[in-house]
Amino acid sequence: MRILVVGSGGREHAMCWAISGSPFLTKLFCAPGNAGIEREAECVSIAADDYDGLVAFCIDKVIDFVVIGPEGPLVDGLVDKLGDAGIQSFGPNAAAATLEGSKVFAKDFCIRHNIPTASYAHFTDADTAKAYIRKQSLPIVIKTDGLAAGKGVFIAERINQAMDIVDRIMIDGVFGKSGKEIIIEECMIGQEVSFFTLTDGDVILPMISAQDYKRVGEGDTGPNTGGMGACSPAPIIDDLLSIKIINEIISPTIAGMAAEGRKFRGVLYAGLMITDSGPKVIEYNVRFGDPECQALILLLKSDFLSALIATTNEKICNIHLNWHDYTSLCVVMASRGYPGSYQKNSVINKISEIESDDVVVFHAGTSWDREGRLLATGGRVLGITALGKNIVQAREKVYSAINKIDWPEGFNRHDIACHALNL
Numbered sequence: 001m002r003i004l005v006v007g008s009g010g011r012e013h014a015m016c017w018a019i020s021g022s023p024f025l026t027k028l029f030c031a032p033g034n035a036g037i038e039r040e041a042e043c044v045s046i047a048a049d050d051y052d053g054l055v056a057f058c059i060d061k062v063i064d065f066v067v068i069g070p071e072g073p074l075v076d077g078l079v080d081k082l083g084d085a086g087i088q089s090f091g092p093n094a095a096a097a098t099l100e101g102s103k104v105f106a107k108d109f110c111i112r113h114n115i116p117t118a119s120y121a122h123f124t125d126a127d128t129a130k131a132y133i134r135k136q137s138l139p140i141v142i143k144t145d146g147l148a149a150g151k152g153v154f155i156a157e158r159i160n161q162a163m164d165i166v167d168r169i170m171i172d173g174v175f176g177k178s179g180k181e182i183i184i185e186e187c188m189i190g191q192e193v194s195f196f197t198l199t200d201g202d203v204i205l206p207m208i209s210a211q212d213y214k215r216v217g218e219g220d221t222g223p224n225t226g227g228m229g230a231c232s233p234a235p236i237i238d239d240l241l242s243i244k245i246i247n248e249i250i251s252p253t254i255a256g257m258a259a260e261g262r263k264f265r266g267v268l269y270a271g272l273m274i275t276d277s278g279p280k281v282i283e284y285n286v287r288f289g290d291p292e293c294q295a296l297i298l299l300l301k302s303d304f305l306s307a308l309i310a311t312t313n314e315k316i317c318n319i320h321l322n323w324h325d326y327t328s329l330c331v332v333m334a335s336r337g338y339p340g341s342y343q344k345n346s347v348i349n350k351i352s353e354i355e356s357d358d359v360v361v362f363h364a365g366t367s368w369d370r371e372g373r374l375l376a377t378g379g380r381v382l383g384i385t386a387l388g389k390n391i392v393q394a395r396e397k398v399y400s401a402i403n404k405i406d407w408p409e410g411f412n413r414h415d416i417a418c419h420a421l422n423l
Contacts, residue, residue, distance in 0.1 A: 036363025146178025
């Protein structure tokens with residue numbers, strides 16, 4: 001099969017890495033890709049949001065199947081556009097992708113279908129939002145309604161901080177149309193986990209869980225990012241809790257979407273808080289997480305491409321996923337200054353020296369210069385990912401590898417998965 005992967009991040013590199021080993025693959029393309037993806041696929045210079053260009057490329061190259069990585073193209077309806085051209089693709093259509101595209105829709109959906117989530121209120125103007133905040137106990141969570149690359153969620157611990165966040169989103173417009181409406185919700189206490197399920201809209205196939213570390217600083221401090229690391233499986237998830245999550249959250253979500261005429265087909269990524277009163281929905285995502293995908297893909301023994309195609313063709317009941325009995329850990333190396341401003345085109349050395357059978361470097365914001373040097377071109381740049389018999393061994397492998405990389409302009413968190421060890 002001739003396959004196109006859409007995207008340029010670490011998640012898309014992990015997908016290409018997995019798909020490249022499929023016995024059903026004849027040719028793999030990635031648009032636009034990055035320096036690392038070039039090892040697995042032929043990269044083509046078409047942006048992930050150039051939808052007409054992507055459709056034209058698929059027709060020209062007789063692409064059999066498209067795997068869409070980022071949320072933006074899914075929310076914008078790339079699956080629908082490809083379908084109109086007779087091209088199969090993995091992921092939900094625009095109607096179903098609203099589950100991630102609008103937090104207001106997602107929260108209201110949870111209420112309609114009795115799915116546990118944090119209490120909240122929805123606002124379309126700053127003054128009303130501020131009046132509400134003055135009556136609430138702190139800390140409080142403020143979220144943009146639309147997509148914000150993982151940076152549209154804020155935890156305010158002081159009144160003046162909360163007011164400033166509302167102004168930045170709704171008055172200054174730092175998130176554009178994504179911040180025209182906001183959600184303000186209670187700050188839940190517990191452990192956050194990422195729960196992934198493949199579904200064809202009727203049958204659900206749970207995947208392995210993961211835990212994401214979103215905040216930029218050690219000890220989960222500082223602003224939110226797209227993700228600074230992940231471990232899989234999530235240490236807190238056991239069989240009983242997994243069943244509870246499926247029964248109380250995943251199944252009602254899939255059934256509810258179908259009942260509302262938004263049949264969901266693809267991967268449902270539920271961001272959950274495991275509270276003392278049980279699991280609750282933080283947010284829904286309609287694609288694989290980044291960097292969770294990098295961590296879980298190393299654990300997958302089954303053919304990744306076959307699972308995606310079966311999901312799309314509503315034959316998911318024919319698929320059984322097998323997983324390695326290991327722990328996988330991904331630590332993100334980012335450009336110093338991220339998630340704020342950062343230097344671009346700094347040189348990274350000694351990457352090739354650290355990879356082995358159980359240590360893989362997934363690229364995100366990278367490119368090659370004319371001299372063949374690896375450059376950091378984005379905020380999140382590398383995902384150093386390793387397998388271990390347990391978290392301790394996986395951490396040792398990842399951080400040992402990171403210490404060998406020569407990149408003074410990069411940084412990473414040193415405490416990924418430490419909470420599971422009580423460190």
